[in-house]
Amino acid sequence: MVKGAAYLLLALLILGVMAYGWFSERAGGRVALDRRLEAISSPGTAPVRSINAVTVPERIAPLLAQAQVELTVQALQTIIGAGLVLALVLLLLTGPAVALVLLVGLPMAALSWLQARARKRVEALTDALPLYLDGVRQLQSIGNSLSQALERALADAPDSIKSYFGQTARKLAMGAPVAETMQQLADRLQIPEVSMLAAAIRTNLRYGGSISTVFGNLANILRERVRIRRELNAATSEAKVSSRVLIGMPLLCMVMLVAMNRAYIDFFISDPRGRTMSLVAVVLEVLGIVVIRRMMRLAF
The missing domain is CATH 1.20.81 (Receptor-associated Protein)
Structure with a gap:
């Protein structure tokens, strides 16, 4: 059941990426056409250059501007292509659960890096x-x-x-x-x-x-x-350090248990119950990180 759900979510994510790319290309074409028509209707204006920027959601656009990151079509296609190839390799070698974790984890890691860069x-x-x-x-x-x-x-x-x-x-x-x-x-x-x-x-x-x-x-x-x-x-530095410790403790404990007894991890890879527990643990860890980050987000 978990394996089938992972395959389904993986397929939906791939379809979503393809649909987003198609709609972004159409939106960029409409913007280019509108600017060409505006240039034709207003003689004497400068010629319109080719549009290479990616149409991003309104919530992401200010974050990209604050981080001073310009997301072009070529860069986005390269990132998505590399991620899908890596996910396909993991899908063939380890199964759908790891590939799904990669496809979900990479955007979250990229968003976290973007937020940190923008904040700095x-x-x-x-x-x-x-x-x-x-x-x-x-x-x-x-x-x-x-x-x-x-x-x-x-x-x-x-x-x-x-x-x-x-x-x-x-x-x-x-x-x-x-x-x-x-x-x-x-x-x-x-x-x-x-x-x-x-x-x-x-x-x-x-x-x-x-x-x-x-x-x-x-x-x-x-x-x-x-x-x-x-x-x-x-004033909140102590709470921030405590949050990092709480986030890192489960990961550190897992690494230590695997280093002490490598056979311990076999249950979580080969046994269906272990895979279910691993998936639940990853989901809970991600939810905990999100909740702690929301609690520590202070604005004035």
Whole structure:
């Protein structure tokens, strides 16, 4: 029964991957056609380049932007192809259960890596953002416009700021509206600090006032947020270590039992009851990891 269910889930996963690839290709073709028609209907616009990006769900797109990972069609096809080949090899050598664990575990591992990369880069951005705002204020105080100050302050900004704001600065240099350009960056990244900056610029340009004062207050608010985040990380560090220990203990115990008695693992491979228990243990371990990660996810 377990073997049949594993085969069924494996087939459904393969069909789902094929269907997603087909729908993504059709969506990309429609977007390319719409842009070509828009270019034809608007003479004088720049020619449309070939679209090579992958259409991703709305919940994944901000995460990719925060992690600064560009997922192309070729890269996605290579990853999926390698995963399916490896799953097929495991299916032939060890059975459907291991292949199913691989197909489920690899996306989860990739998502975990993507979240860790995004969190690290966003923290570097938020740490450097107050210093960047101070540079913008100084440039404005000597006569630069807002768009010029936002662009020229990148010269002395850390690399974390340049990597996120570089494309926006190029748009501003070509004459793009400041409020709309910053709002597009905020919508793409969905980082609270960047959204606060975009909202401050949009509000000031609409209702007037001293933008230098707004940037000064915003820089102080962002510094306070950084301080609170560091205190929160320090206060929850013990709980994070405990969660890692709880997650790693079952895996470590399994490795130690196998090292002490290699015949112990035969029951979980050859016997149907052992395979059922192994599958249940893996599912419970994954659910435990998900629950602990959700409990430790703190936002302010």
